[in-house]
Amino acid sequence: MKDKRNYNVFFNTHTVSGIVISVGLFVCFFAGAFALFQTNINKWEANAKNGVHLAIDYEKTLSTIKEEGFTMNGRTFFIQIMDNPLPFIMVVSRPLRSDNNTTQKKEQENYSKAKVGPTGPISVKIDPKTYKIIDKDGAEPTEHLGTFLYHLHYFDQIPIIGLYISGLISLFFLFAIITGTIVHWKKIMSNFFTFRLKATIKNLWSDAHVALGIIGLPFQFMYAVTGTIFGLVIIILLPSTMVLFDGDQGKLLGYIAPAYKTFDMANEIHLERPNINQLVQNARKDLQVDDAITASINISNYNDKNAHVMAEFRAKKEGVFYDDVHITYRLRDGKVVEKKIIETHPYKGSVLHTVRKLHFAQFGGYFVKTIYFLLSLITCFVILSGVMVWLEARNNKKYENKKKFNTAIGAIYLGASMGLFPAIAFFFCITKIIPLDIENRFGLMSNAFFLFWLAYILYAFISKDFHKINKHALILAGILGIAIPLLNGLQSGLWFWTSLQSNYIDSFFIDISWLLLGIISLIIAFSVQRLVSHKDKRRATRGISKNRNHQEVIDTPVLAMNKSIINE
Amino acid sequence: MPANKKYLATSNWIKFSKISATILGAMLASVTLHLALAIWVGFEYIIPTSLFSVFILWGFFMIMVYWIKSPWKSWGIFLFIISISVVGLYMAKN
Numbered sequence: 001m002k003d004k005r006n007y008n009v010f011f012n013t014h015t016v017s018g019i020v021i022s023v024g025l026f027v028c029f030f031a032g033a034f035a036l037f038q039t040n041i042n043k044w045e046a047n048a049k050n051g052v053h054l055a056i057d058y059e060k061t062l063s064t065i066k067e068e069g070f071t072m073n074g075r076t077f078f079i080q081i082m083d084n085p086l087p088f089i090m091v092v093s094r095p096l097r098s099d100n101n102t103t104q105k106k107e108q109e110n111y112s113k114a115k116v117g118p119t120g121p122i123s124v125k126i127d128p129k130t131y132k133i134i135d136k137d138g139a140e141p142t143e144h145l146g147t148f149l150y151h152l153h154y155f156d157q158i159p160i161i162g163l164y165i166s167g168l169i170s171l172f173f174l175f176a177i178i179t180g181t182i183v184h185w186k187k188i189m190s191n192f193f194t195f196r197l198k199a200t201i202k203n204l205w206s207d208a209h210v211a212l213g214i215i216g217l218p219f220q221f222m223y224a225v226t227g228t229i230f231g232l233v234i235i236i237l238l239p240s241t242m243v244l245f246d247g248d249q250g251k252l253l254g255y256i257a258p259a260y261k262t263f264d265m266a267n268e269i270h271l272e273r274p275n276i277n278q279l280v281q282n283a284r285k286d287l288q289v290d291d292a293i294t295a296s297i298n299i300s301n302y303n304d305k306n307a308h309v310m311a312e313f314r315a316k317k318e319g320v321f322y323d324d325v326h327i328t329y330r331l332r333d334g335k336v337v338e339k340k341i342i343e344t345h346p347y348k349g350s351v352l353h354t355v356r357k358l359h360f361a362q363f364g365g366y367f368v369k370t371i372y373f374l375l376s377l378i379t380c381f382v383i384l385s386g387v388m389v390w391l392e393a394r395n396n397k398k399y400e401n402k403k404k405f406n407t408a409i410g411a412i413y414l415g416a417s418m419g420l421f422p423a424i425a426f427f428f429c430i431t432k433i434i435p436l437d438i439e440n441r442f443g444l445m446s447n448a449f450f451l452f453w454l455a456y457i458l459y460a461f462i463s464k465d466f467h468k469i470n471k472h473a474l475i476l477a478g479i480l481g482i483a484i485p486l487l488n489g490l491q492s493g494l495w496f497w498t499s500l501q502s503n504y505i506d507s508f509f510i511d512i513s514w515l516l517l518g519i520i521s522l523i524i525a526f527s528v529q530r531l532v533s534h535k536d537k538r539r540a541t542r543g544i545s546k547n548r549n550h551q552e553v554i555d556t557p558v559l560a561m562n563k564s565i566i567n568e
Numbered sequence: 569m570p571a572n573k574k575y576l577a578t579s580n581w582i583k584f585s586k587i588s589a590t591i592l593g594a595m596l597a598s599v600t601l602h603l604a605l606a607i608w609v610g611f612e613y614i615i616p617t618s619l620f621s622v623f624i625l626w627g628f629f630m631i632m633v634y635w636i637k638s639p640w641k642s643w644g645i646f647l648f649i650i651s652i653s654v655v656g657l658y659m660a661k662n
Contacts, residue, residue, distance in 0.1 A: 006635065008575035013634050015571065174627040175590075182631075228623040235599060236622050240615065243603050243657060255615040351616040393570050 007183065014179040017172045018386050024155075024169045026383050026417040028227065032153035033376035034146075034424060036361055036369050037510070039084050041146030044510035045431050046085035047492040049503055054294050056081045058276040060131045061089055068133060071096060071118040073303040074265060080296040081128060082141065090139040093122035143442040145431050149424065154231065157446075167231020174224035177217065184210055201531055202392035209385040212378050219375045220382075226359040258338070258349045259312050259326040260298055266305035274334045276309060282334075283311040283327045287341060290315075299331070307331035315342055321363055324353060380417070387413050388466075407464055415460020416453075418473035421521075423453040425480035428514065432487035467530045474525035481518025485511035585639035593646035594629035597653075598622050604653035607660040 034041070043050065061079055066072050070093075078092045096119040125135040141147050155162035184191055191210045196203040213220075237252065245251045250262025280295050295311040312326040322345035328338040340349070357363050361372045391410045399406065427449040434441060456476075460469045488511055489495040494504050496511040577583055602622050606614040633642045 004572075005575045005637075008571040009634050012571035012576055171623065171626065174623065175630050178627060178631055179634075224627075225620055225623055229619055232623070233619070235595065236602075236618055239599055239603060240606070240618070243661075244606055244611070244615075252615070255611055256619065347613060348616055351619050355619065 010179045010182045014176055014183055015390060017176045017179070018383075019390055021169045021172045021176065022383050022387050023413050023416045024165070025173055026380055027155075027420060028153050028166060028169065029223075029376045029379045029383070030417070030420050031149050031424070033373045033380075035150035035153045036372055036376075038146030038150045040506040040509055041149065042085035042141060042144040043506035044488070045145045047494055047504070047507060048085045050505040051503055052083065052087055053292075054081050054083060054087055054128065056089055056128060056294055057131070058280065058297060061091060061126055062276075064126055064131050064133065065091060065122065065124070068124075069118055070122055073269060075122075075302045076262065076298065076300045077122075077302060078296070078298050081294050084141045085144060087128050088134060089126040089128050091122060091124050091126060092139050095119060095121045145427060148427075148442075148446060163231055164234075165231075167228055170224055170227030170231055174221070174228060177213075177220050177224060180213060181217065184214070188214065200392070202389060202395075204531075205385045205388040205392060209382055209389055212385070213382045216375055216378050216382060219372075220379055222358055223379075226355050229355055230359065255348055256352050258346075259310055259324075259328070259340070263300050263306055263308050265301050268305040269303055270305040270307070270332050271303060273307070273331045279309060279329050279334060280311045283329075284313070286336075286339075287313060287315075287325045287327060289313045289325065305332060308337060310338075317342060321357065322350060322353060324349075384414070384417055408461065410466065411460045411464045411469065412457060414466055414469050415457040418470055419453050419456030419460065422473055422476035422480055423449055423456065425477045425484065425514070425518075426452045428484045429480050429487055432484070432491040471525050471528070474521045478518045478520075478522035478525060481514045481521060484514040484518070582639055585643065586633055589633045589639055589642050589646060590630040593643055594626050594633065597629060597646040597649040598625040600650050600653035600657070601625070604656045604660075607657055 042048075056079070058079060062072075062077070065077075074096060075093050078090075080090045082088055082090050123137075123139045124133050125139055126132070127134050151157060154166040158165065181188075191207070192214055195207045195211065237249070241247060241249045241252050248262075254261030276297070276299070280297065283289075283295065284291070293313050293316060295313050297312070298310045299307065300310075301307045307330075308328055309331050310326055310328040312324060315323040315325055317323050320342060323342060324340070325342050326338075326340050327336060329335065330337050340346070345353075361369045387410065391406060394402065394406050427445065430445050430448055434445060438444065456473065459472075463469060485496050488507065492507070494502075494507045496508050496515070499505075499511070500508040577586065599622060602614065602618040602625075606618065629646070632645075633639070636642045636645075
């Protein structure tokens, strides 16, 4: 009795939470799968070369900022060189805290609103060759396709609340996978080895849903937790800062990311200091880091007597998961305050490091990223098959009065999910078609992307034929996907048979991947048949024996897509 | 296949209190418990751990709400955890 009650309650919560988050979660996983390769996509889009030697002069960078008219004293600077898609130096600094003077406070408020002014926040890009400021408005690489997909995977296009929505979706995903496991717990072994192709359509979907759900469970649990962390981290940071550290967030950072902890100001100006470039060189020698790896540095309390500089390296050593090393110097005398070498990894900094590495697949190189990509697609399949189970379970006489509504919901869900694939391929195509000198080029392209996606959802809503929605999405994505390497070659002259030799690795990689994806999609789209339940078929053959044209249904498009990608 | 309705909650009040318990109650209980643990056990290990354990605990509290039949019981458990943690925090801070 109790057992039956639990089973039904958890079944219902699994269904409801799953259906509510399904499309959002699909977007998270599908766009996220592409976002794993965001830097590669950005480089492909900009036709940028790989393996450019990067070097950075920190003193010159600081003097560039000073010449720009910013107040330097007491600031905390974060300086890093990025190669995304072209090399640039990123300088970020939070606005200075004003004194108790009220007029100054007011002024500062105005400044931070306008994002300008000597005490306001700094977020700029600097050219590493000329040390001139390229972009004053933001240091993040925005307006690039890879970054756009990365933002899409946590709904950043929805202002302010987008990130929190994605966090909540992740949380309910966690809830859904735990309840799902509870529901299947008793028959977990037998269900895993069950795949009824010849029973009802509902059985086919639910067997696939269960088996692939269990295979992906560790991966999905990891993403549910880390995704919630990134989306909803504010509900930890805010109360901890307020209650435990009396509003000093820098102290909290000391426990989560010790490299970035803050130091108290001495409120005494002290200009004499060793050269920062020299300190970074010392750090490199001390930590035995390769010359090719550049440091990210964090200077706290600049020009104060208690100024510190921290240099962090991502050592990229093979077989080492905790590959970050850092060293903190006191700036006035160059004394080492803190040091983390590659052999040690204290618990304090390791948690956030682990979360970040797991979520962004920053370990094991392209091999792990490819596995992540495939597991993400499997997860997408689990989500969609869940929706299909929900629909098929309601495809009977008992739900006759709701049938119209359910079918419409199913068509919209399927259109939004499957339509994302050709829409992304479409975005890749138009980045190579639209001329570079058009005003507001990226805004135009992203609008075109959303319109394409919306149009596909509308098409799905009107047609309401699930087989066609799947098939046409795959055909569209296949054609557009094959067009991508051709358009890239026409626009940039980087054909995939020459780009690898001339060190345009990402251009080659993205071209080839899309060519393969496109061919696979087309093969699948043209080889699958309409899904027919065998019960219906038997009934049909009994009635009119001539109707033998439709072959036995072996698979469905999405399942086949996943399978053939895995087989590759 | 859809869940048998006879086992599910029917009244809107129960549904509402369950949903509010899963979101608000579970979150507050999880966060305050971690804050109190950080004060009692020490920041060194609890604060980094809380990055992920807050959400995992929140998830398990959500499950608990649906496992326990009466929503008032689960709200009671949450309020108990919250009040113990808040009192502990208050005493440790003063």
